[in-house]
Amino acid sequence: MRGRRHLVVFLKAPRLGSVKSRLARGIGWAEALRFHRAEAQRLIRAVSRDPRWRTTLWIAPRGALRNRDLPGLGLARFDQGLGDLGQRMARPFRRLPRGDVVLVGSDIPALGAAIVAQAFCSLTRADAVFGPALDGGYWLVGLKGNLRLHPPFGTVRWSTRHALADTLANLTGARVALLAPLPDIDTPQDYRRWRSSSR
Numbered sequence: 001m002r003g004r005r006h007l008v009v010f011l012k013a014p015r016l017g018s019v020k021s022r023l024a025r026g027i028g029w030a031e032a033l034r035f036h037r038a039e040a041q042r043l044i045r046a047v048s049r050d051p052r053w054r055t056t057l058w059i060a061p062r063g064a065l066r067n068r069d070l071p072g073l074g075l076a077r078f079d080q081g082l083g084d085l086g087q088r089m090a091r092p093f094r095r096l097p098r099g100d101v102v103l104v105g106s107d108i109p110a111l112g113a114a115i116v117a118q119a120f121c122s123l124t125r126a127d128a129v130f131g132p133a134l135d136g137g138y139w140l141v142g143l144k145g146n147l148r149l150h151p152p153f154g155t156v157r158w159s160t161r162h163a164l165a166d167t168l169a170n171l172t173g174a175r176v177a178l179l180a181p182l183p184d185i186d187t188p189q190d191y192r193r194w195r196s197s198s199r
Helices: 021-027 029-047 085-095 113-122 163-169 188-197
Strands: 006-012 054-060 076-079 101-104 128-132 138-143 176-178
Touching: 006 029, 006 085, 021 029, 021 188, 029 054, 029 113, 054 085, 076 085, 085 101, 101 113, 113 128, 113 138, 128 163, 138 163
Parallel strands: 006 054, 006 101, 054 076, 128 176
Antiparallel strands: 101 138, 128 138
């Protein structure tokens, strides 16, 4: 028995001054918070009701589960816990019940249910799937089988152009699928491009 599919949405609690710091340096903290909150709500609406998977929210920072402004009312919520990004990402892969797991970030305006479904479909023939970001990182990672117990997130240079390459280097011998690259919104330049293209 394969088990069910699990979609993990990684999310920071929407607090002024604590989200999207690189973006806020160019557009201000209030506008960065507005973008963060709106994009998280859009994504959760787009993916959480799909019957093909079970969606859970994994929240940072530690203790933020009590935040009243968190989106996704009614969804199961978990604390990301302590550690670097790789240590926090590894937790849902290890802790969720049997089945394929896909984890996504919450700052990808083009991400929706169709792409999530494509990622799960990729896991029928691959051991891992990634959604590459244009900056060298990735906005989606899916793992199945033994890779769930031993996620490839050690010795990765997070928040750099090497993040995807470092992670792939940890997957020697695994079958890996790559989705089409999408832009994430981390910098003022990313934000301006997104605003221009969405008009």
